[in-house]
Amino acid sequence: MLQFEFENPTRIVFGQGVENTVGRETARHASKVLLHFGGASALKSGLLDRVRSSLTEAGVEYRELGGVQPNPRLSLVLEGMKICRDEKIPFILAVGGGSVIDSAKAIAAAVPYAGDPWDFWEYSASPETALPVGVVLTIPAAGSETSGSTVITNAEKELKRGLTSQLLRPRFALMNPELTMTLPAYQTACGAADIMAHVMERYFTNTRDVEFTDRLCEATLKTVISNVPRALENPQDYAARAEIMWAGTIAHNDLLGTGREQDWASHGIEHELSALYDIAHGAGLAIVFPSWMRRVYRHDPARFARFAHEVFAVEYDPFNIERTALEGIGRLESFFRRIGLPVRLSEAGIPADRIPEMARKSTLKGGGMIGGFVKLDSAAVQSILEAAL
Ligand code: NZQ
Numbered sequence: 399m400l401q402f403e404f405e406n407p408t409r410i411v412f413g414q415g416v417e418n419t420v421g422r423e424t425a426r427h428a429s430k431v432l433l434h435f436g437g438a439s440a441l442k443s444g445l446l447d448r449v450r451s452s453l454t455e456a457g458v459e460y461r462e463l464g465g466v467q468p469n470p471r472l473s474l475v476l477e478g479m480k481i482c483r484d485e486k487i488p489f490i491l492a493v494g495g496g497s498v499i500d501s502a503k504a505i506a507a508a509v510p511y512a513g514d515p516w517d518f519w520e521y522s523a524s525p526e527t528a529l530p531v532g533v534v535l536t537i538p539a540a541g542s543e544t545s546g547s548t549v550i551t552n553a554e555k556e557l558k559r560g561l562t563s564q565l566l567r568p569r570f571a572l573m574n575p576e577l578t579m580t581l582p583a584y585q586t587a588c589g590a591a592d593i594m595a596h597v598m599e600r601y602f603t604n605t606r607d608v609e610f611t612d613r614l615c616e617a618t619l620k621t622v623i624s625n626v627p628r629a630l631e632n633p634q635d636y637a638a639r640a641e642i643m644w645a646g647t648i649a650h651n652d653l654l655g656t657g658r659e660q661d662w663a664s665h666g667i668e669h670e671l672s673a674l675y676d677i678a679h680g681a682g683l684a685i686v687f688p689s690w691m692r693r694v695y696r697h698d699p700a701r702f703a704r705f706a707h708e709v710f711a712v713e714y715d716p717f718n719i720e721r722t723a724l725e726g727i728g729r730l731e732s733f734f735r736r737i738g739l740p741v742r743l744s745e746a747g748i749p750a751d752r753i754p755e756m757a758r759k760s761t762l763k764g765g766g767m768i769g770g771f772v773k774l775d776s777a778a779v780q781s782i783l784e785a786a787l
């Protein structure tokens with residue numbers, strides 16, 4: 399196990415009705431907030447009205463900024479930044495999923511920064527301070543409710559990039575699994591793939607003697623695999639929704655990554671897909687992850703065989719570890735397919751013509767290489783994407 403520091407300061411309030419405490423929770427931090435949300439879902443479900451009432455009851459003044467799109471855009475971040483600066487708003491309240499939360503965090507980092515905020519996603523500057531953010535979560539997926547990351551799309555540059563800073567971990571996250579019952583089946587499935595990917599990016603590691611976190615990873619994956627079909631079968635199944643929601647947070651608050659090297663190549667590759675084709679992040683991961691696995695499993699077949707056996711109950715064949723490993727990858731792919739996700743680029747309507755461009759862009763950040771488990775250059779990324787056609 400490697401040395402590590404772990405601090406997750408986000409206060410989590412979980413269960414039925416917790417969104418109605420948002421006024422009280424927010425009032426601890428500010429008396430004026432930017433209320434940030436996405437498209438129609440929070441309005442249609444009545445959630446936004448309840449949040450407004452709760453804020454008003456607690457004496458918190460709010461200014462609204464809706465319209466966050468999935469794969470949130472820099473342009474709206476800049477708009478939010480201007481509003482906060484002009485109206486001296488010291489706190490951002492995100493009501494929605496990963497996209498809304500990421501947009502809120504990006505505004506939070508941009509407001510006190512004197513330069514061009516995109517610097518943060520070009521890695522030429524890091525935030526030295528940021529406004530505090532609070533969250534009412536509506537979809538278990540990105541884990542942004544407790545993570546320090548914000549992933550933003552610069553549509554002009556056709557780039558989607560992540561920024562991570564401890565300063566960006568939300569002050570609180572209110573998580574009511576009932577709010578996720580209105581999710582379309584496809585979004586529930588995309589969320590599941592993202593949660594699983596967050597675990598797998600950490601699970602496939604070169605670090606030895608990490609049994610505790612290995613087992614936590616396996617438990618998280620198995621919980622998602624058993625509960626997502628239940629939630630798809632019956633969207634009102636509170637127990638299943640609650641399991642998925644809590645698993646989604648634990649998958650990405652970095653508890654599961656403590657003391658171990660992590661990979662993150664699949665996320666890097668997926669972000670290029672989302673940047674060019676605006677595909678849902680989880681759907682992109684369902685395509686990229688199995689293809690990445692087939693490319694790298696020979697690096698440590700025993701780890702992949704363990705994954706197959708522990709997570710998908712594949713019979714462990716000590717005389718043919720490779721067969722066990724490949725069976726596990728096949729079962730992961732079948733699971734994604736069964737819950738309604740694409741597992742090939744063609745199934746998502748993505749053509750081959752821009753694969754070399756995506757491969758090149760995805761490796762720019764890491765000095766030409768990405769991935770902690772296996773280092774990949776742009777030719778390797780290209781072959782992963784081509785194998786996913
Ligand atoms: O905009 P509305 O109308 O709210 O609709 C949303 C959106 O269309 C809908 N939705 C959300 N909650 C709903 C609902 N519909 C009905 N009922 C509800 N309760 O779902 C759609 C997707 O929402 P979005 O916020 O985009 O989903 P998700 O949480 O998967 O976030 C994806 C974004 O997070 C980034 C991804 O790259 C992507 O941009 N990520 C952020 C991370 C982080 N900050 O730590 C890590 C992740 O790896 C990921 O990269």
Ligand code: ZN
Pocket residue numbers: 540592595596665679
């Ligand atoms: Zn993700």
